[in-house]
Amino acid sequence: MFKRITCTRIGGESLARDAAEETPVAVFVNGRHLTTVTLSPGGFEDFITGYLYTEEIIRSADEIESVRIEENRISVITKNVFKRVSVKKTILSGCGGAVSYIDTRKLPAIDSGLTVSVPEIGAAVAALTAPGPLEAVALASGGRAVARAEDLDRHNALDRVIGRGLRESLDFSEMAAVCTGTITSEMVRKCLIAGIPVLVSTGAPTALAVEVAGETGLCIVGFAGTPEMAVYTHPERITGMEG
Template sequence: MEESLSLKRSIIKYQDTQLLETEDEIVIEFPLTIMINGQEFATMVCSPFHLEELVIGFLASEGVIRFRKEIKDFKLDIGAGFAHIELIQDKFVSQQTFSKRFIGSCCGKSRQFYFQNDVRTAKTSMSKTKITAEQCIQLMKKMQSESIVFKQTGGVHNAALCSSDELIVSRTDIGRHNALDKLFGYSLLNQISVKDKILVFSGRISSEILTKAAKIGVGIVLSKSAPTDLAIKLAEDLNITAVGFIRNGSFNIYSHPERIILENNEEESK
């Protein structure tokens, strides 16, 4: 079904000192405006797939809803690029709160959130999940092996929600935040508990991505790329294990290493 995320386009390719006419697979970019109770809330630029998951995950991430049942009516107008949401409670949803910058401390710790809604919705992880080093490597391999659109276009981010040894669901989008919101939306729509799950991600672990993971509620974030310093600080404060550079059988653990164990340690604990 992912072929709808890209299309073929005629291009000119330079190769071996020559200009050649050929075709390339181009990822599709789609603007989607979210209307809440008749008022414009936000416009997202995304991949036009799993849009209900995307919108629900985004609204939950921003603290507008906590559960799918809080939405009375949900209508997608793909042709016009709109998602019309009617909430059960006709509450006012402020764009200013959604976008207003906030930098402050929380619970005596230096949690440097950029936006006010992050303070309300980012959760300290209570996850007891532990995984082996080899499981980290295999989960990354499994996600990458399913990344068909990335292999075709190189223009999307991939994310997966996993148990310790298998992928539960993977999602693709041109926006790295969107891919995570789709996972969040999927878990809400299917009533999946995420506190014991693992987030596997293709891109850099920025502070925004780490905050998004905290909003979803996972305790372990695995990435094939690097983290930022602020992401590591947030991971330490929010009790999240951040693992990066999962490549060629190795990786780096940047916070809460107690959740990553060696295979022989796991056997001894049984």
């Protein structure tokens, strides 16, 4: 995921540093171009499985008939080869496109009795890869990371771990997603599609992410692993908060 490059520091010294690699990848489904994404190299089968699932193009990994991965192209054939596909948009347009909003009534609501303890959150955060140029996401159960991925973009990393979970038949309703960086409304949407009830980050959520999560039953925890850790939505899912 890294390439050694040469750069010049202020003062004239030449040195070599690792730079994260990025690969533009065209995604084709049933012979039609769906989108082009920029990914870290490798792990494309996990990514495409999770991506197609969170875009609601497939409902399970079993709906994928075949995946062909080339250097800059992922070609997927689904079992329903005549199904027309498109990318979902988090922000929806209102009347005449004059208003943008998220209609939470069209998003799934969380249906899970999962609770997560503060020590389990700490253990899951510790299992993330050390901070660096890539974003990290893990699926955690009981404080243990059961799937983990890194990517340039945390949304792609989230798709990667969801894809791994689908391929390994994991029960998302009993897991928390733990990530680095800002929690966005798009990450909330992906967790809702997968039925993941708790989303934890070492960073902060956006105001829109908090609004959507609050209306749909998703618990958001921000600044995990720091003294500033706080629960933004549905604190009933977090135990051991009393100090």
